[in-house]
């Protein structure tokens with residue numbers, strides 16, 4: 181028996197064909213393959229996706245709830261959650277309650293979380309680990325286009341004349357998209373690829389030009405490009421005049437920041453000739469896609485870096501066309517689905533912000549929360565790192581963490597641990613029996629996992645796909661939306677959380693996206709998926725992948741946005757944003773003379789709770805490592821293959837040394853995956869300061885300062 185579903189790992193969102201067998205009423209997942217009909221992947225899977233059936237970990241699943249360390253019936257645990265939340269709300273107010281969600285949740289889970297926390301508990305403090313992933317791109321898109329709207333799609337990558345990969349190791353982190361790009365390049369020998377990254381990565385295999393940029397200098401690089409385009413008469417004046425505002429200010433800032441190639445080359449530590457080649461290629465092609473990822477987003481200047489890229493595309497009119505546009509690719513499988521329902525602390529619901537005119541009243545009417553006290557919050561809540569600070573201050577008394585392991589993934593993890601230890605109520609919904617954060621939970625709720633969860637996810641090109649429930653959850657495990665609905669019912673909100681199937685939640689989500697929609701308002705139409713309302717269970721089960729918006733104007737979805745040059749700002753014009761380079765507050769010191777870079781490796785996912793279960797996924801990099809330049813190692817008495825120690829005032833990391841000239845001198849790289857579960861002292865987040873972008877709140881996880889010593 182076969183069933184179609186979607187991979188739960190990266191933001192490519194590949195289609196999966198699952199092989200199922202059934203014996204004595206017991207169903208098992210025996211294998212997976214690529215779904216040839218899925219338009220994101222056309223039958224491809226990477227090594228992680230092709231090992232999905234090996235990582236279910238049935239022997240190590242969380243099957244029972246726990247309250248204060250004691251195993252208990254799920255119903256009693258939900259009673260405990262409801263009673264304790266009600267008590268905290270009564271004594272300290274709604275704002276003492278917070279939720280921390282995950283890009284691993286399905287859109288239906290996210291919708292119920294947003295409705296419960298904001299709509300019914302009345303707290304704005306609901307954020308997500310997607311804050312660590314694409315918050316800077318979101319903030320930049322909003323500044324430029326008036327909305328969090330990714331203009332491009334995967335076909336654009338294939339149709340481009342020039343593809344610029346900036347801060348993205350596509351070969352390891354989005355492998356199927358890399359395969360699509362490689363195939364497109366082999367079909368079109370005229371296509372050029374530029375890779376911009378401090379490290380030589382496997383992505384460089386496709387590079388016609390590689391720029392080993394100094395970390396954190398991307399704003400200057402793209403400001404230099406804007407200056408160059410102006411100097412060479414390559415600005416698309418017609419596009420700028422008709423479709424944008426702010427070009428004068430942006431250009432003035434760019435000229436001041438990056439007046440000429442020599443200045444940019446000096447600050448970005450690049451060869452001037454290579455730099456000029458990049459600028460010439462960008463300026464002389466119309467069909468250019470700049471794909472960017474965590475190397476751009478995870479910075480204290482992440483939003484400005486994104487806007488510097490977007491500025492160049494607007495200035496060249498390289499947007500809204502086949503094979504053109506600034507394309508942020510998300511790290512997680514449903515980072516975008518979470519944004520669709522409002523799962524960021526600065527969002528309200530259905531892509532509406534708190535300051536969107538009439539939004540609070542509209543959502544209140546839709547959710548029928550007028551009678552509640554308090555009703556919907558009126559201002560944004562705490563973003564991820566600010567949530568931790570609010571716990572430290574004693575303001576947040578209850579935190580419900582779902583499908584994520586913040587003790588490993590948030591920066592300055594020792595501080596995160598201390599904060600969670602002092603939080604009076606920590607609730608963790610989790611599918612695996614062991615992770616670092618579970619150990620700090622007062623109440624543990626067993627959740628369903630991939631292959632059991634049933635709902636939708638949205639990938640990096642706005643494509644909504646079905647993730648299908650193929651197996652029953654083990655023990656008492658339930659879907660996250662069911663756990664929340666169980667608590668909601670116990671708190672007296674049963675009528676609003678009476679859904680019995682995810683199709684009903686999706687329907688409500690689709691209806692909210694078009695509720696009281698002004699057909700003339702572009703900022704509504706763009707997120708409107710009301711065309712997917714009323715599918716019923718059958719239609720929902722059969723839902724084929726489709727790209728939002730889906731409405732009367734786009735009944736089959738929309739592959740590309742802004743084709744008419746009309747944006748979702750009040751006047752319909754995009755904004756170029758004046759940005760200038762800002763040095764990171766984290767600079768080398770005598771005690772910490774090396775810049776630390778962190779990232780994923782090819783065959784692992786996040787904190788390895790699933791991928792570590794497949795032996796073949798452990799072969800690629802079997803243990804924590806430190807990549808360092810041979811000269812930096814030699815200067816510190818560190819040798820290839822030995823254990824070494826990275827340390828700073830925040831913590832330490834121990835890993836096996838890998839000497840490589842792919843690493844720039846003065847910089848080191850470590851993977852983000854390992855943690856206490858592997859009895860290793862190799863938690864990268866321990867070395868990362870809780871510094872973030874002031875606009876997006878995204879942590880600067882790509883940068884730390886450390887010392888390297890022999891073990």
Ligand code: SF4
Nearest residue numbers: 187189190194226229
């Ligand atoms: Fe899964 Fe991403 Fe690999 Fe596709 S590329 S199979 S979505 S991990």
